[in-house]
Amino acid sequence: xxxxxxxxxxxxxxxxxxxxxxxxxxxxxxxxxxxxxxxxxxxxxxxxxxxxxxxxxxxxxxxxxxxxxxxxxxxxxxxxxxxxxxxxxxxxxxxxxxxxxxxxxxxxxxxxxxxxxxxxxxxxxxxxxxxxxxxxxxxxxxxxxxxxxxxxxxxxxxxxxxxxxxxxxxxxxxxxxxxxxxxxxxxxxxxxxxxxxxxxxxxxxxxxxxxxxxxxxxxxxxxxxxxxxxxxxxxxxxxxxxx
Numbered sequence: 303x304x305x306x307x308x309x310x311x312x313x314x315x316x317x318x319x320x321x322x323x324x325x326x327x328x329x330x331x332x333x334x335x336x337x338x339x340x341x342x343x344x345x346x347x348x349x350x351x352x353x354x355x356x357x358x359x360x361x362x363x364x365x366x367x368x369x370x371x372x373x374x375x376x377x378x379x380x381x382x383x384x385x386x387x388x389x390x391x392x393x394x395x396x397x398x399x400x401x402x403x404x405x406x407x408x409x410x411x412x413x414x415x416x417x418x419x420x421x422x423x424x425x426x427x428x429x430x431x432x433x434x435x436x437x438x439x440x441x442x443x444x445x446x447x448x449x450x451x452x453x454x455x456x457x458x459x460x461x462x463x464x465x466x467x468x469x470x471x472x473x474x475x476x477x478x479x480x481x482x483x484x485x486x487x488x489x490x491x492x493x494x495x496x497x498x499x500x501x502x503x504x505x506x507x508x509x510x511x512x513x514x515x516x517x518x519x520x521x522x523x524x525x526x527x528x529x530x531x532x533x534x535x536x537x538x539x540x541x542x543x544x545x
Contacts, residue, residue, distance in 0.1 A: 323357070326357070327357035327411055330356050330357050330411055331356075332411055332412045332437075332440075333356050333358060333411070333412040333440050333441070333544065334412045334413055334415075334432070334437060334438065334439050334440045334441075335352065335358070335412070335413070335414045335415065335439070335440060335441050335442070335443060335544075336414075336415045336416075336418075336419070336439055336441075336442045336443070336518070337349060337414060337415070337416045337442075337443050337445070338442060338443070338444050338445065338511055338514065338515060339443075339444065339445025339446075339447070339529060340445070340447065340449075340452060340503070340504055340507045340508075341452075341456070341494075341500070341503055341504075341507070342447075342452045342455050342456045342500075343445035343447045343452065343529045344445060344447075344529050344533060344536055345416065345445050347533050347536075348443075348445075348533070348536060348537060348540055349414055349416060351537055351540075352414060352443075352540060352544070353414055355541070356411065356412065356544070357410075357411040357412075358409075358411055358412045358413050358414050359403070359406065359408040359409040359412075359413050359414070360413070360414050360416065361400060361403055361409075361413050361414065361415050361416065361418075362416050362417055363396055363399070363400070363415075363416075363417050363418040364417060366399050366400070366403055367381055367391060367396070367399060370399050370402070371385075375402065377395055377398050377399050377402065378399075380395060381395055381399070393421075393423055393424045393427050394427065396418065396424070397424070397427045397428055397431050398431075400415070400418070400428070400431070401431050401435075404435070412440075415428075419514055420510050420511065420514065421510065421513070421514065422513050422514060422517050424514075425514055425517050425518070426517075439518070439521075439523060440523065441523050441524075441525055441543065441544060442515070442518040442523055442524045442525070443525055443527055443540060443543060444515055444524055444525065444526045444527060445527050445529035445536075446526045446527060446528065446529055447528075447529040447530050448530060449504050451530045452500070452504065453497060453500055453501075454472065455470075456495050456500050457491075457495060457496065457497050457500065458470045458471040458472050458473065459491065459492070459495050460476070460480070460489040460490065460491055461489060461490055461491070461492060462482040462484075462485070462487060462489055462490075463490055464485075464487070465482070465484070465485070467482060467483075467484070469489060476489065525543035525544075527539050527540060527543065
């Protein structure tokens with residue numbers, strides 16, 4: 303990417319930091335990563351750290367689909383027609399949208415794919431598209447965590463609706479059980495945070511992703527991370543896996 307690309311859009315204060323970022327990024331090795339992990343495994347915490355550390359772009363396929371539809375790109379128009387019929391967007395279409403995104407300057411050093419591929423067929427299509435570009439997936443970071451630990455993490459979460467303050471019965475309990483520290487108002491639990499909902503989400507997750515993990519394990523590129531550890535320890539493990 304030429305140094306002048308898109309720089310006229312950058313404010314002068316930001317210009318310096320953008321140029322420094324590009325200098326720092328030049329020396330970074332290219333990385334193409336996939337993040338896999340159940341809800342609550344800490345994927346969302348680690349993703350921005352990895353993105354900044356290695357100058358990657360973050361590709362969340364759901365957001366990208368919505369953006370393509372809003373921007374009325376040829377693939378976005380196709381996706382909109384499919385969704386309006388109540389059908390699932392095809393794998394080819396999603397991979398096409400990823401392919402489009404990889405043309406952006408921010409993806410020059412590589413990417414983090416989050417929430418895709420979810421099936422072996424999708425993984426094969428992704429590989430095919432990347433090989434046409436002369437690249438491949440370098441690492442699959444698997445945020446491995448015991449379901450029981452996840453259940454404790456998630457079902458212990460309580461929220462004060464009006465302020466958004468969050469508590470955890472074990473890790474960050476309120477001063478008085480069930481009430482907000484500041485206002486004394488009652489705390490609520492999000493519908494998704496109940497044990498029953500979590501159980502069905504985890505079952506679906508394991509059933510869907512285990513074949514994908516196997517697919518990449520056969521290629522020797524899966525790093526299993528101990529996601530039950532503290533965020534700082536997981537970050538250290540991620541860096542180790544990527545070094």
